[in-house]
Amino acid sequence: MSEHARVEYRVLGPFEVLIGGQHLDLGGHRRQIVLACLVMEAGRVVPVNRLVTAVYGEHPPASARSQVQICVSALRRSLGADGRIITRDPGYLLEPAGDDVDLKDYELLLGDARTAAAQGRRDDAVARYREALGLWRGPALEGIDSSLLRAAAGGLTEQWLTAVEDCVDLELDLGRHRAVVAELTGLVVAHPLRERLRGQLMLALHRSGRQAEALDSYRAARRTLIDELGLEPGEWLQRLEHAILTSGSDRPVSADTAAATGAVPRMLPTDIADFTGRAEQSADIMTRLGGARERRAVPIVVIAGTSGIGKTALGVHVAHRLADDYPDGQLFADLRGHDSHAAGPEKVLERFLRALGVPGGLMPEGLDERAERYRDLLAGRRMLVLLDNAGDESQVLPLLPGDPRTAVVVTSRGRLGGLPGAVHVDLGVLDRGHSVTLLSRIAGDGRVRAEAGAAAELAELCGRLPLALRIAGARLSARPHWTLRQLAGRLADESRRLDELSHGTLGIRASISMTYDNIGAAARRLFRLLGILDAPDFAGWAAAALLDRPVEQARDLLDELADARLVEAVGGPGRYRFHDLIRVFARERLAMEESADAAGAARERALGALLFLTEEAHRRLxxxxxxxxxxxxxxxxxxxxxxxxxxxxxxxxxxxxxxxxxxxxxxxxxxxxxxxxxxxxxxxxxxxxxxxxxxxxxxxxxxxxxxxxxxxxxxxxxxxxxxxxxxxxxxxxxxxxxxxxxxxxxxxxxxxDAQGVAIAGYHLAYLERVDGRLDEAAGRYQAVLPVLRGCGDLAGAAYVLHRMAQVELDRGDTGHAEELLREALVLSRRVGSRRLEAQALHRFGHMYLETGEPGAAIEPFEAALAAVRELDDQIGQAYALSGLGLAHLRGGDHDRAAVALTGARSLAVDHGERLLEGRVAAGFGELALARGEFAGAVRELERALTLFRDIRAGTFEAWALELLATARTAMAEPGGVDSVTKAG
Structure with missing residues (x-):
C-alpha cells in the first residue's frame, strides 16, 4: 500500500473503506464502529465518550476508553501515514484531506441542488439531486451493529427520502411525470406510510393520463393507513384526491392547489418577561436557525449548562424570537431528563401528534410508528421544536424531524455529543452587571440602586446563578421590609445558604439534588469528597487521592460529574471547579453521608498527594x-x-x-x-x-x-x-x-540538625559578601562545605562552591575561583540540576569578565541563559542577560550590550529584583561611559547607587561609586573620553 494512497470512505450503503481502489479489511466490529463514527463527523472532533457509547451502548466496561484507544491505534496503522486520525481534546478527528467521503460529497451536492432550486435553475437542481442520490448504494451504514449509529443512519435515510421528494417535485414541475412513475411506484412500496411520496405518484399518474391508477393509488394508501395506523389519509392527500376526481385527465393538478391548511401548534411556554443578558448566545442561535435559508440537514442547537443556569429561559426566549421564521408551528416538551419520572419519547410523540391533528383513537402504536408518522407530518413544513431538559441522546433522537426546513433547540445539563451535527451553546453564570440587573427587575430597581454595594454582594453570594438570583429577588419582593444587606447577611453563612435560597416551589437544593440522585454511586461519593478541597479548582490526581484510587479511574468519574454539570471544566485540560452553590451542596452531602474519620482520611490523602507531587516537581526541576x-x-x-x-x-x-x-x-x-x-x-x-x-x-x-x-x-x-x-x-x-x-x-x-545549620550558614555567608566582609563570607562557606558533603547534600555543596568562587573573584584570586567553579559544575551535573549548572556557568562568565576576557565570557553566559530559559526561570534569565550585556559591552559590541541589558532590566523590574536592577543600572552607566554619553552615565549610576544604598549592598555600592566618580570626571574634563574608554 502506497504511503500516500487515496482513501475513500463510504457510509451511504454498506460501510466500507477503499485505499487505492482496493477494499480495506478493517478487522473487528469495534474498529468498524469507531471509524464509522469518525467518518460520519469527518472534519469535526468526536469525543471519546461518544465513541465508547457507540461501541458498547449505555453500559460500557471499565476498560472501554482504553479499548477505543486500541481501536484508533489499529486504524491508524491500517490507514497508513495519511490515514489522518488526529488526537484532539476531548477525542479524535478524521481529517480526510485529499480523500473522499461519500457523505461529504453527498451533502455538498445537495447544497448545490437546493441553491439552484432557490435560484429557479430547476434543470441544474435536478442534475445535482440525481448526482447526489446516485451516491447511495443501499441503506446507510448497513452491517454496522451500533444503536447510536443506527439512529444516525435513520436520520440519513430520512434526509435521503426528503431529497428524493424534493427532486421529484422539481421533475414534476418540469413535466417529467412519465419518467418518475416507475421510481415512485417502487418507493411507495418500500415506504407505504409516506404520504408525500404517495401524493407525488398520484400526480405523476394523473398527468400521464392515468387518472384511474392515480385514484387506485389513493385508495391503496387509505387502506394501508387505516390497517397499519388506524388513520385516515392526511388532509393534503384527501384534497389531492378530490382535485384529481374533479379535474379530469386533461386538466393539470399541482401539489400547491391541494396543499393542506393543517394544524399549526403553538406550544411554547410564555416568554420570560424579565429575561436578562445572554445577548451573545441569543445572537448565535438566531444566526444559526433564523431566516429561510436552504439547509442540507435539520439544524440542532444544544443549550448546555448546570442546574439553574438559565437554559430553559434562553431556549424559550429565543424560540419566541424565531417564531416568525417557523410559521407552521412550534412544538415544546419538557423531557424531565434528570427526574425519576423522565418523559419517554413515545409519550412525547403522542403529545406532538395530537397537537399536529392526529386524534387519540387513531394514534399509532409503538415508538417507531409514532416517530415515522411525526416525521411525515413535519415534512415540507417550517416548524421549530424545543426539547427542554433532555437527559441523554436516547430521549432526543426519536424526536428529531427529517426535513431540513424544521429546526430543533435542545436544553440539557450535558452536551449530548451523540447528536450528529449538533451545535453546542454552553452557558456560564451571568456577569456582575447582568446579575444585579436581574435582581433589580425582580426586587425593584429603586431598592437595588439604593443598596448598590449590598446588591453586588448578594449577586456574588448567589454565585451569579440565574435561579439563585431569581429566588433572592423573589424573597425580597415578598418581603418589602427586608433590606438587601439583611438578605446578604443571611446568605453569608454557608451552612444556611441553600436553606435561604428557597422560595415557594423554587429551590437550589432541590434542583441540584435531582442531578445528584441520578448519577452513579461512585460519582456521588467523589462529588461529596471534592467538597473537602479548599482550592478554587482541582485536577484528576486530587480526585484520585480523595478516593484512594488510580488517577484514570478518578478521571472517568470526573467526566461523569462534568457530563452531569456538577463540576465544570476550567483552565487547562483535565482541570475542574465547582460553582459556589454546588460546592455548598457537596459539603452538605459530605457532612450527611461521610463519617468524620472518612472525610479526615480523604483530606489527609489529598494534602499528602499535593506534598508528594510538589517534591517530585522540585526534584525533576x-x-x-x-x-x-x-x-x-x-x-x-x-x-x-x-x-x-x-x-x-x-x-x-x-x-x-x-x-x-x-x-x-x-x-x-x-x-x-x-x-x-x-x-x-x-x-x-x-x-x-x-x-x-x-x-x-x-x-x-x-x-x-x-x-x-x-x-x-x-x-x-x-x-x-x-x-x-x-x-x-x-x-x-x-x-x-x-x-x-x-x-x-x-x-x-x-x-x-547539622544540615539545617549549614544551609542557614551559607545564606549568612552571602550576606557577609554583600556587606563587603569577604573574609567572614569565605570562613562561613568553608565551615559549611564539609557538613553538606558529609550528609550527602551534593546540590548544597555545588551551591556553596560557586558562591565561594565569587568571593575569590572579589578577592582577585581568579585561579582559585576557577578551581572551585569547575568542581561546582561537575557536582551540578552529577546531581542533574540545570539550575545549579546555570549558576556555575554564570560565575564562569563573571570570572572571565574579571580577568579581562569578555569574548570568553560570552559562551558561558549564553549557556546559562539557555538553561534558565529551558527552566522558564525568569529571574535566572535576568541575571544571565545582565552578565551577557556586560560581556558584549566590554568586548566592544555596544548594540548587543544594550539589547541584553534592556531585557535584564525589564525582568528585574517586573520581579522586584532591586539588587539586580541596581547592577543593570550600573551596567547601563558603564555602557553610556563607553559611548561618551556622560550625562546619561551619571543618571544611571546615581540610580544604581540609590538602589544599592537602599538595600545596604556595600560591595555593589563601592562598585557604583567608582564608576560614578569616573563619569563625573569625564563630564568635567573634555579630554576625559580616552581615560574612560581605557577604564571600560
Whole structure:
C-alpha cells in the first residue's frame, strides 16, 4: 500500500473503506464502529465518550476508553501515514484531506441542488439531486451493529427520502411525470406510510393520463393507513384526491392547489418577561436557525449548562424570537431528563401528534410508528421544536424531524455529543452587571440602586446563578421590609445558604439534588469528597487521592460529574471547579453521608498527594531532593509513569497548582496537620521563588510559622524561619534576612540538625559578601562545605562552591575561583540540576569578565541563559542577560550590550529584583561611559547607587561609586573620553 494512497470512505450503503481502489479489511466490529463514527463527523472532533457509547451502548466496561484507544491505534496503522486520525481534546478527528467521503460529497451536492432550486435553475437542481442520490448504494451504514449509529443512519435515510421528494417535485414541475412513475411506484412500496411520496405518484399518474391508477393509488394508501395506523389519509392527500376526481385527465393538478391548511401548534411556554443578558448566545442561535435559508440537514442547537443556569429561559426566549421564521408551528416538551419520572419519547410523540391533528383513537402504536408518522407530518413544513431538559441522546433522537426546513433547540445539563451535527451553546453564570440587573427587575430597581454595594454582594453570594438570583429577588419582593444587606447577611453563612435560597416551589437544593440522585454511586461519593478541597479548582490526581484510587479511574468519574454539570471544566485540560452553590451542596452531602474519620482520611490523602507531587516537581526541576530533612508528614504516592504524565514540565505543573498550594497551607493548619502545613509551605517555595510570587511566599509562611509555634514544633519553626529569611534575601531586606537566618541556625543547632545549620550558614555567608566582609563570607562557606558533603547534600555543596568562587573573584584570586567553579559544575551535573549548572556557568562568565576576557565570557553566559530559559526561570534569565550585556559591552559590541541589558532590566523590574536592577543600572552607566554619553552615565549610576544604598549592598555600592566618580570626571574634563574608554 502506497504511503500516500487515496482513501475513500463510504457510509451511504454498506460501510466500507477503499485505499487505492482496493477494499480495506478493517478487522473487528469495534474498529468498524469507531471509524464509522469518525467518518460520519469527518472534519469535526468526536469525543471519546461518544465513541465508547457507540461501541458498547449505555453500559460500557471499565476498560472501554482504553479499548477505543486500541481501536484508533489499529486504524491508524491500517490507514497508513495519511490515514489522518488526529488526537484532539476531548477525542479524535478524521481529517480526510485529499480523500473522499461519500457523505461529504453527498451533502455538498445537495447544497448545490437546493441553491439552484432557490435560484429557479430547476434543470441544474435536478442534475445535482440525481448526482447526489446516485451516491447511495443501499441503506446507510448497513452491517454496522451500533444503536447510536443506527439512529444516525435513520436520520440519513430520512434526509435521503426528503431529497428524493424534493427532486421529484422539481421533475414534476418540469413535466417529467412519465419518467418518475416507475421510481415512485417502487418507493411507495418500500415506504407505504409516506404520504408525500404517495401524493407525488398520484400526480405523476394523473398527468400521464392515468387518472384511474392515480385514484387506485389513493385508495391503496387509505387502506394501508387505516390497517397499519388506524388513520385516515392526511388532509393534503384527501384534497389531492378530490382535485384529481374533479379535474379530469386533461386538466393539470399541482401539489400547491391541494396543499393542506393543517394544524399549526403553538406550544411554547410564555416568554420570560424579565429575561436578562445572554445577548451573545441569543445572537448565535438566531444566526444559526433564523431566516429561510436552504439547509442540507435539520439544524440542532444544544443549550448546555448546570442546574439553574438559565437554559430553559434562553431556549424559550429565543424560540419566541424565531417564531416568525417557523410559521407552521412550534412544538415544546419538557423531557424531565434528570427526574425519576423522565418523559419517554413515545409519550412525547403522542403529545406532538395530537397537537399536529392526529386524534387519540387513531394514534399509532409503538415508538417507531409514532416517530415515522411525526416525521411525515413535519415534512415540507417550517416548524421549530424545543426539547427542554433532555437527559441523554436516547430521549432526543426519536424526536428529531427529517426535513431540513424544521429546526430543533435542545436544553440539557450535558452536551449530548451523540447528536450528529449538533451545535453546542454552553452557558456560564451571568456577569456582575447582568446579575444585579436581574435582581433589580425582580426586587425593584429603586431598592437595588439604593443598596448598590449590598446588591453586588448578594449577586456574588448567589454565585451569579440565574435561579439563585431569581429566588433572592423573589424573597425580597415578598418581603418589602427586608433590606438587601439583611438578605446578604443571611446568605453569608454557608451552612444556611441553600436553606435561604428557597422560595415557594423554587429551590437550589432541590434542583441540584435531582442531578445528584441520578448519577452513579461512585460519582456521588467523589462529588461529596471534592467538597473537602479548599482550592478554587482541582485536577484528576486530587480526585484520585480523595478516593484512594488510580488517577484514570478518578478521571472517568470526573467526566461523569462534568457530563452531569456538577463540576465544570476550567483552565487547562483535565482541570475542574465547582460553582459556589454546588460546592455548598457537596459539603452538605459530605457532612450527611461521610463519617468524620472518612472525610479526615480523604483530606489527609489529598494534602499528602499535593506534598508528594510538589517534591517530585522540585526534584525533576532541580535534579535533587529538597534540601531540608523531611518530616513524618504522610505522602500519598503515585507511580513514576503517572507522575511523568502529570508533569511533563514541572514548573508549569507547579504554576497550574499554585492556587491549590496556597489554599492547602491554611487548610492543613485548620485540620491540625502541622507538619503537612509547614512542609507544603516550604515545598511551594520552588514556585514562589522562580516566579517571584512573594506575597504567596509571605502569606503561606506566616500561617505555617503560627501553626508550628502553636504545636511547639521546633523543626517546623526552624524550617519556616529559614525560608522567611530566604524571602528577605530575595526582597533585598538584608537586615531582616540576617535576623531570621541567625535564628534559624540557632534553632537547627538546638535540635541537632547539622544540615539545617549549614544551609542557614551559607545564606549568612552571602550576606557577609554583600556587606563587603569577604573574609567572614569565605570562613562561613568553608565551615559549611564539609557538613553538606558529609550528609550527602551534593546540590548544597555545588551551591556553596560557586558562591565561594565569587568571593575569590572579589578577592582577585581568579585561579582559585576557577578551581572551585569547575568542581561546582561537575557536582551540578552529577546531581542533574540545570539550575545549579546555570549558576556555575554564570560565575564562569563573571570570572572571565574579571580577568579581562569578555569574548570568553560570552559562551558561558549564553549557556546559562539557555538553561534558565529551558527552566522558564525568569529571574535566572535576568541575571544571565545582565552578565551577557556586560560581556558584549566590554568586548566592544555596544548594540548587543544594550539589547541584553534592556531585557535584564525589564525582568528585574517586573520581579522586584532591586539588587539586580541596581547592577543593570550600573551596567547601563558603564555602557553610556563607553559611548561618551556622560550625562546619561551619571543618571544611571546615581540610580544604581540609590538602589544599592537602599538595600545596604556595600560591595555593589563601592562598585557604583567608582564608576560614578569616573563619569563625573569625564563630564568635567573634555579630554576625559580616552581615560574612560581605557577604564571600560
Amino acid at each position: 532541580h535534579g535533587h531532593d529538597k534540601l531540608q530533612v523531611r518530616s513524618a508528614a504522610p505522602r500519598w504516592t503515585m507511580p513514576g509513569d503517572t507522575v511523568g504524565h502529570l508533569m511533563p514540565e514541572p514548573l508549569a505543573w507547579l504554576e497550574e497548582e499554585r492556587s491549590s498550594l496556597v489554599a492547602a497551607v491554611p487548610q492543613a493548619d485548620r485540620a491540625g496537620a502541622v507538619e503537612l502545613c509547614w512542609e507544603l509551605a516550604s515545598g511551594a517555595v520552588t514556585l514562589f521563588e522562580q516566579r517571584a510570587y512573594l506575597t504567596d511566599w509571605r502569606d503561606t509562611h506566616e500561617v505555617a510559622l503560627a501553626a508550628a509555634d502553636r504545636a511547639g514544633d521546633r523543626r517546623g519553626r526552624a524550617v519556616t524561619v529559614l525560608s522567611i529569611g530566604s524571602l528577605a534575601l530575595v526582597e533585598n531586606r538584608f537586615a531582616d534576612a540576617r535576623d531570621r537566618l541567625e535564628e534559624a541556625a540557632a534553632l537547627f543547632a538546638v535540635i541537632g
